[in-house]
Amino acid sequence: MKFEFFFTRNSLNYLLLIGSLFLCSCQSSNNKExxxxxSLVASRDSLHSNHLDPIININANAVALMPYAFMRNKENPELIFNIERQWFGEKAEGIEQAILLLKEQxxxxMMKPHIWLRNGDFTxxxxxxxxAEWKQFEASYKEYMMLYAKISEKHHIEILCIGTELYNFVNSRPQFWKELIVDIRKVYNGKLVYAENWxxxxxxxxxxxxxxxxxxxxxxxxEKISPTEEEIKQGWEKHKIMLEKLSSNYDKQVVFTEYGYRSIDYSLKEPWNSNRDIIGTNHSLQARALKVIYEEFWTQSWFAGGYIWKWHQHETSGGLDNNRxxxxxKPAENIIKEYYEKFRN
Structure with a gap:
């Protein structure tokens, strides 16, 4: 009986120790960096070191650079990119100049090429x-991606995004994407992601x-004008379940390649709405929505983090009169600073 009691007591202590280590491990996994x-908006001119101070001040540790390609219209299957007429920050020279400064800090x-369609049509x-048109477009797209894949490898960029919001292209031409990924991995050794619409x-x-x-x-x-934190959390429930399941199915972490809200009423009804005719501001809702997204996602081990949309180079950008x-x-900047500090080494 004494032996049985001794064994049981030590077994219990052993189980408690294992449980404690498991809990610590889970907490460490959830709270790791x-x-x-x-998402750094490109400008007409070069990036300067003083432009980075506000980024560092909010405890950011990562920047998405976005070299753009353009199409004259959806009927013309050719991308225009890295040409003299583009802003400096949108083409290869400007991207490389920005990389060197960002690396110093x-x-x-994340290299994140974007396509812009004239009149703002959805990609x-x-x-x-x-x-024939698909083949012409694919050749153009591959040239575009390989340019920035090689630049990403040259500068040891951590993540390369191979496309942004291109559902019909991805869905209709799977063989092209399989071959493109193989070709990219031949020249680039970092992590790959694709940015799909929500x-x-x-x-x-x-x-x-x-x-x-x-x-x-x-x-x-x-759909409320200015929902509470609890209402925002409830709005996230079904989406969060879907994302966690997606992560589990593929055994890959989810990253928000873009996230963010405008500082307006009803900003959570259609968060993608960039209509410039909207007037008025609601800065508290923007800040509240960001607080919830950090508490709901940045604490999850299956979630890698994200890139807020969007950040301009100039210190005077945004402000209380701005509803973009x-x-x-804005008050949202302080929320970002607070929560980004919690999830960095």
């Missing part, structure tokens, strides 16, 4: 009427070939 990123980088709907993230199968599941996280959360996405010089 996240991608505390910003130990900021990690997710992009399609062509003939095989409503299509669980409708593609590209994730198995990549290192992260990338989501531009403009999920509709509430930028959090700069």
């Amino acid at each position: 996240k991608i505390n990123g910003i 130990n900021l990690k980088i 997710g709907n992009l399609k062509f009427s003939s095989e 409503d299509k993230a669980d409708k593609i199968d590209l994730w198995k070939q990549l290192d992260y599941i990338g989501v531009d996280a403009y999920f509709p959360l509430s 996405f930028t959090p700069q010089n």
